[in-house]
Amino acid sequence: MDVGAMVGGGVALIVGLLSWTQSRATNRRSDFTTLAAELRKDLDSERTQRKLLTSYVIEIWRWAKRVGPDTPAGPAPAPPEQLDLTPWQQ
Numbered sequence: 739m740d741v742g743a744m745v746g747g748g749v750a751l752i753v754g755l756l757s758w759t760q761s762r763a764t765n766r767r768s769d770f771t772t773l774a775a776e777l778r779k780d781l782d783s784e785r786t787q788r789k790l791l792t793s794y795v796i797e798i799w800r801w802a803k804r805v806g807p808d809t810p811a812g813p814a815p816a817p818p819e820q821l822d823l824t825p826w827q828q
Contacts, residue, residue, distance in 0.1 A: 790821040 797815045805811045817823060 786820075787822055790818050794818060794821060
C-alpha cells in the first residue's frame with residue numbers, strides 16, 4: 739500500500755472525527771439554549787401565578803380581619819381572573 743494514501747486517509751479520518759465532535763457540541767449548545775429558554779418561560783409564568791396567589795391570599799386575610807366572629811360575613815373576595823386554580827380543583 740502507498741504510504742501517501744494511508745496518511746491521506748488518516749488525515750481525512752481525523753478531520754471527519756473533529757468535525758463530527760464539533761457538530762455534536764453545536765447541537766448540544768443549541769439544545770441547551772432551547773431548554774433554557776423554555777425553563778425561563780415556565781419560571782416567569784410560575785412567578786406570575788405566585789404573585790397573583792399571594793395577592794389573593796393577602797386580600798382574603800384582610801377580609802377575614804374585617805369580619806369578626808359576630809359580624810355577618812359578606813361574600814369572600816373573588817380570585818383574580820388570571821389566577822390558575824386548577825391545581826386545587828378536584
